Amino acid sequence: MFDGITIQDVSVNVDALLTNERLTFGTLVDGQTGVILNPVRKAYDRGLTFRLVPRKTGKGYRVEVKGSLHKFFNGGLHNADQYTANDLLLTLDQLATEYGFNLFDSVINNIEFGVNVELPFPVAKVLANLICYKNQPFAVDSHSSIPYYVCDRQRYVVKMYDKGKQKGLAANVLRFEIRVRKMRYFDGKGVRLHTLVDLLNVANYGPLGVLLVNTFNNILFDDPAIDTKNLNTDQRHIYQQGRNPRYWHTPENLTVKQAATHRQRLSRNKNRFRALLDQYGSNWQLEVAAFVRQTWDQLTTVDDQLLTRIDQHKSTWQNLSKPYTLNGFAVSEYSEETVINEGATCHKLTDFTPPVCHELTAPPTPSLSQINPLYSGVPCDSNQPDQSCSDLSDLQQKQGVAVCPVTGITIESPRPRQRFISITQIKNLARTNRQMFNALADRFLTGKQAGAVFEKRCYYIAHNIRNTYANQFNNPLRRLKKYQRSIEGQLPLLSTSQVIKPTERIQAGIDYRKGTGYEIIF
Template structure:
């Protein structure tokens, strides 16, 4: 989930920091004058810097690595572990009301294919190219968006010498307004514990991944028309998708025409990639795993009810007793076995229905005429069950298409996929097993 942070002006107790038994402070000296201009200390991958003149405290580093004594961030980082990290940071002298300036969030997913196989198919994100970087012996790919945010993807297993196929996908927010414009109210460290925001953050992560343009090298161009074949060949080069500059066109009309043409070309390129009978569609599988992993991490089996974090103002951060994992809305008043926002609740609260995103109620079945709350509740449940059903359909197709082999010889499920299949939908009675 959450990983790297940057705080330029922390709400800190400097005396507490300076006399902490776990912090080893070093002086920062001006090379020209020899004057001490600040002090710095590192602890569990967090770097703390105090400027001598202004007494400003800067904090940078990884919350996830902090939870692992600063060693790695290759495991799962749940809200429960995050709460423990914030508690520890607060004891050092860094207040959790400190305003965030940068924030990284993402997931590690175990893939049934080597991550390098997907990485070599990267083309661009929102028509901006991915650049390859090498740091401390491992490579990663990132796409920078004009000092707003960075999309980053790499082989996490290779970074830490793991045997498993572990792919890391994350977004680094360089200005918090990127989140605020999306209705994600993260301003301070304490906001990271607001589980009502997790569905929106997860949706942003998944949307960002789905915007990436991937190549599909298995497509045979001999059966394509010349127009499609040329588009496929040209589209595999990131330079083909570079954004247009209006200054390069004689008129705005020609500029708009070129943009519309490029939009149609991208749509057609994606259709060829996704519909080819020889396509492996690794990016589709990765997208499903990312969505599933975020849901698992943001809805831990053990809730945070037992954990209370004291804020300097004398308040407490205590998660809602029972929330819908998709919308983050309190459903404590619904019957005990319900897990998602129900049709009955929506019927009784018209204002709540109006406040939900329009996209939740868009998918409707043809020839069916139900009230709006029916479709909204139905689609909320589908958002949770679709990853499980998708894996089931993939297994059924594999078994059907390979009748000469045993199922376990042709199917390899990750631990995450096994957990999804073993999960029981909330609408299944306890004395029955799901089909």
């Protein structure tokens, strides 16, 4: 079933990992000077490697986990037996309960799926007769004690080896697997694998089994049972050429037209080669493919009782990932920080109202309506009653803070002229305040965007926040710029301000663009 996995940014409490009794994080230090040579800290547990990688923002760590789920389930000893859907359920439960993984938000970057197939004949018969896969020959991994045969494609790797020989088993066990390097490999294949909890999506198991069997059937094998004496001259020529892996290669020095012609010829000859195998061979490849199909079906069989347990565990894990409250404030259990961001709990994205909102306690300035782009949705606290929120925003930036005018979220250490919450801050919010992140996602993501990967969702949220603000006056400003372009190079009789009387909304857009490359001279 599933085996190797890589998650580059696990949704988990870093402080809890550092104090977990099963993990001891070390780092590379110069023995003489004590200087840290590599800031990345590593720990190992039962076949999994944990890496704490400092974030580029300088705040906190990114948790990366890589290793074998199958081996982890077996206590780190081996992955040579059968790994079932029930075993997978117990594995994920350990990750959620022992380490605090948020299985719903931990995005999978690489995954392996495959089977350990017990054959009635030596595995060497399969490996020794490998020719190619999609006209690409298999390479042998020279770094392993036993031969690993791999065909490296752009998005995935087809891999097989003698698992019985590797583990010293008496049985003939073939390991056949697909290692997905880019999750786009699953696009259009009926498989949805995004986060860890998706590994228990039973609807994926059928399409994954089809992928596995079809991939094995598409491999070109030789068959030593064929006696060339039974072949005519033309058949013998096709067979001798086809069993040579180099024959299926398309030379790189061909023109586009020549390459297309060459591939068409190879396709015809491949069909003729397979016809020879079917007619004169022993059809052992079909036998192995049947074992692959049978083994996968046995591993992924889910009865009603197991399905009920899966649903119960999912509900439990969901509750583990929900924020709890402290003194009336929501606090995420998967936060890297223990200090509550009070400024981020004082606006309309939350379902509760804190008893005191500290700096943001004065009523909104009456002169600004809520449709005005300068209105942030957050009351301004100023000793000067005539001071606008825009002036206050500039003042806050000078003081090292700012407030996003759309969401009202406090922006600490903003960049010069930064007004909106950034992608990086949204990613951090997903870990430090899950409730607020979900509220942002519900408000600013469309249907297709909501189904994107985590990185893309954060990008869309930030992008749509800026659009929400700018779209209030973009169309009027486009008309204004169009008018200016139409009179460019001419001596106008009247100034633009005399022709077009800006509304409060248009004037706000003009003021917003002052000093930028999009400034409108009005």
